[in-house]
Amino acid sequence: MVVEGKLLGSIEAGGTKFVCAIADANFNVIEQTKFKTTNPVDTMAKTTAFFQQFNVSAIGIGSFGPIGIKEGQDDYGFITKTPKVGWSDFDFVGSLKAAINVPVFFTTDVNASVYGEYEFGTVKKDQTLVYFTLGTGVGVGVIQGGSFVGGRSHPEIGHIILRKHPDDVNFAGVCRFHGDCLEGLASGPSLAARTGIAGENISDSDPVWDIIAYYIAQAAWSVTLSFRPDKIIFGGSVSGRPGLLSKARQQFAQMNNDYLPLPDLDNYIVHPKIENNGSATYGDLALALFALQKATVK
Amino acid sequence: MVVEGKLLGSIEAGGTKFVCAIADANFNVIEQTKFKTTNPVDTMAKTTAFFQQFNVSAIGIGSFGPIGIKEGQDDYGFITKTPKVGWSDFDFVGSLKAAINVPVFFTTDVNASVYGEYEFGTVKKDQTLVYFTLGTGVGVGVIQGGSFVGGRSHPEIGHIILRKHPDDVNFAGVCRFHGDCLEGLASGPSLAARTGIAGENISDSDPVWDIIAYYIAQAAWSVTLSFRPDKIIFGGSVSGRPGLLSKARQQFAQMNNDYLPLPDLDNYIVHPKIENNGSATYGDLALALFALQKATVK
Numbered sequence: 105m106v107v108e109g110k111l112l113g114s115i116e117a118g119g120t121k122f123v124c125a126i127a128d129a130n131f132n133v134i135e136q137t138k139f140k141t142t143n144p145v146d147t148m149a150k151t152t153a154f155f156q157q158f159n160v161s162a163i164g165i166g167s168f169g170p171i172g173i174k175e176g177q178d179d180y181g182f183i184t185k186t187p188k189v190g191w192s193d194f195d196f197v198g199s200l201k202a203a204i205n206v207p208v209f210f211t212t213d214v215n216a217s218v219y220g221e222y223e224f225g226t227v228k229k230d231q232t233l234v235y236f237t238l239g240t241g242v243g244v245g246v247i248q249g250g251s252f253v254g255g256r257s258h259p260e261i262g263h264i265i266l267r268k269h270p271d272d273v274n275f276a277g278v279c280r281f282h283g284d285c286l287e288g289l290a291s292g293p294s295l296a297a298r299t300g301i302a303g304e305n306i307s308d309s310d311p312v313w314d315i316i317a318y319y320i321a322q323a324a325w326s327v328t329l330s331f332r333p334d335k336i337i338f339g340g341s342v343s344g345r346p347g348l349l350s351k352a353r354q355q356f357a358q359m360n361n362d363y364l365p366l367p368d369l370d371n372y373i374v375h376p377k378i379e380n381n382g383s384a385t386y387g388d389l390a391l392a393l394f395a396l397q398k399a400t401v402k
Numbered sequence: 403m404v405v406e407g408k409l410l411g412s413i414e415a416g417g418t419k420f421v422c423a424i425a426d427a428n429f430n431v432i433e434q435t436k437f438k439t440t441n442p443v444d445t446m447a448k449t450t451a452f453f454q455q456f457n458v459s460a461i462g463i464g465s466f467g468p469i470g471i472k473e474g475q476d477d478y479g480f481i482t483k484t485p486k487v488g489w490s491d492f493d494f495v496g497s498l499k500a501a502i503n504v505p506v507f508f509t510t511d512v513n514a515s516v517y518g519e520y521e522f523g524t525v526k527k528d529q530t531l532v533y534f535t536l537g538t539g540v541g542v543g544v545i546q547g548g549s550f551v552g553g554r555s556h557p558e559i560g561h562i563i564l565r566k567h568p569d570d571v572n573f574a575g576v577c578r579f580h581g582d583c584l585e586g587l588a589s590g591p592s593l594a595a596r597t598g599i600a601g602e603n604i605s606d607s608d609p610v611w612d613i614i615a616y617y618i619a620q621a622a623w624s625v626t627l628s629f630r631p632d633k634i635i636f637g638g639s640v641s642g643r644p645g646l647l648s649k650a651r652q653q654f655a656q657m658n659n660d661y662l663p664l665p666d667l668d669n670y671i672v673h674p675k676i677e678n679n680g681s682a683t684y685g686d687l688a689l690a691l692f693a694l695q696k697a698t699v700k
Contacts, residue, residue: 170662185663232553246628248553255530255546255630260662264627265620267563281661322563329562330544330628332554363579364468364558365483 107393113155113163113206114388116213117196119188120240122147124154127389131224134158136385143190144183144199152203162207162396164388166216167196169243173211173258181210187280207399209391212258213237213384214245217376220387221337222247225377231334234327235376235383236261238320239340242287246331253331262287266322269315272298290319292342308346317348321355324373328364339376339383349373405691411453411461411504412686414511415494417486418538420445422452425687429522432456434683441488442481442497450501460505460694462686464514465494467541471509471556479508485578505697507689510556511535511682512543515674518685519635520545523675529632532625533674533681534559536618537638540585544629551629560585564620567613570596588617590640606644615646619653622671626662637674637681647671 107129116123118141125136137154141147155163170186172179181197197210211219218235227233232248242262246253253259263285268275277288278297288294295303298312306312320343324336338349353369366372376383405427414421416439423434435452439445453461468484470477479495495508509517516533525531530546540560544551551557561583566573575586576595586592593601596610604610618641622634636647651667664670674681 248551249549251547253546253551253629255632257630259630260627262627263661264624265565265657267565281659282657326562326624327628329558329560330551330625332552332557334553359563359580361579363561364555 107161107396110161110396111158112389112392112396113158113160114385114392115151115163115165115167115200116216116384116388117141117165117167118213118240119168119186122151123385124151125385125389126155126158126160129393131386131389133385141188144194144196148196148199148203152200155204160204160206162209162392162399163200163204164209164211164216164391164393164395165196165200166211166213166384166388166391168241169212169258170260171196171210171212171258173215173254174256207392207395209388209395211252211391212243212245214243215247215252215258216245216387216391217339217383218245218247218337218387219252219391220378220383220385221376222387223390224386225337225383227335232331233335233337234331234333235337235339236320236323236343237340238290238338238342239292242291242323242340244327246327246333248331248333261323261327264323264326266319269318271311272315286319286323290316290323290342292340295342303342313345313348314351316342316345317351318355320348320352320373321359324352324356325359328360328366334367335371336373337376337383338373339381343375349375405459405694408459408694409456410687410690410694411456411458412683412690413449413461413463413465413498414514414682414686415439415463415465416511416538417466417484420449421683422449423683423687424453424456424458427691429684429687431683439486442492442494446494446497446501450498453502458502458504460507460690460697461498461502462507462509462514462689462691462693463494463498464509464511464682464686464689466539467510467556468558469494469508469510469556471513471552472554505690505693507686507693509550509689510541510543512541513545513550513556514543514685514689515637515681516543516545516550516635516685517689518676518681518683519674520685521688522684523635523681525633530629531633531635532629532631533635533637534618534621534641535638536588536636536640537590540589540638542625544625544631546629546631559621559625562621562624564617567616569609570613584617584621588614588621588640590638593640601640611643611646612649614640614643615649616653618646618650618671619657622650622654623657626658626664632665633669634671635674635681636671637679641673647673
């Protein structure tokens, strides 16, 4: 298929903001726009207005969840049950296609990110990658054998149960479903709930980072045992804190206690290779190309 | 390929005992033998002596671990680092093939079990299955998209960290690497360590089963979030305790707290379909057939 001259679209559909981008077939971003996530009607109107300026050939969508990502299932293309007002049972793909009828690839924001790191993050193509985002929530995407992991639906590893840090036993956590699951204990809002200070204003020397590092280490240990990945990538605003992954690697080594042979931890528990939170955009664009190629060979 | 008339072999290589079987190409077991696992030389001599009585065409091996299962890696076919005396770095496949040079499929005991349930347990072929064995140790095998899950090596989900049950906080656990990981808290030896009574002699009404059920529920929750499976199967001597899975389902429902849509739990957290601990044997035989077919089309 000739893709030269085609334009690819990316929608990063976050619970807080949408980022839409247009790129050429070599993944050079031509134009990008960001706007606040409000109600689905207004938000989709802005999204379609952006893409209607271009002759876009395919769009990759990395969405906040939970969402229906299995083609053929009734909920495919929908935001499913979300606390975000107005978005439960919203037909995302259907409403986009009603305005712009091009091939789309619809997946989670973290699947898009892990795919971006897989395609452009200089890893070998047979590698198993796990991508965590620690921000407003905690999401996890996994790629193995070139495919996203997930049977009935996408992983929900943000809600694993952790052993509490001794200095954190009285903190109830902020997850509205589970209280003190991973998301309840290590998302951005958990920092403000513990300290009364917004996460970005907490000093690097605050002991809360030792607690977060312990939970990151447990999260890394859990996916190590489940998937035996080649790399575990921590993105999102919380993970970017200087020194945090270094602390987590130390805790992780203690958890392993020389049981599993592991790569050098500095190259195993890592930040994204793609800078400026770009993993999801590049992942979306690569998935748009995938959708375009799939539609063409039909 | 004509498989009619061919004989298939199964080796269930357990840390306590070996079970070897011969079956016809329709998976009817013709002969079976069991013996104690001693040192590798004597144990392999008994194994090869059994198979040399037959004109076996291929052998499936489900072994205790950790083992090297990735063809092309240096440790493929080996038992790797095990506390079991004499078995560390033992070349299992090499020593078998030196005596009986037929195609083999070498995987973990729990991968063999999950494959048996996948092939013969009346599930649909696109389903994602997780198989736990709770016995002397805790092992986990996962199949998704028809393939075993595991990147650099096989899963080691037996060593996940659990939140302790309030009535179990002072129990240190029995895992020699991690103390109170899943294996340290829910394997057979943990029962004797807590109560002073061998697991099989503990009464059904003992409160220790509430503790074990809580850990089984956490294990099921962890793999639910990681793999979004269609079914989670609990085999092994501990899991067989009457009423235990029923208690675990109740705890599991509380953990989910209506977050994820799930199938009826009675059909989700289940015992093996294949009776009398036969999942591994049938899995080995099916994997032997797979190895034979693969070798033939080369």
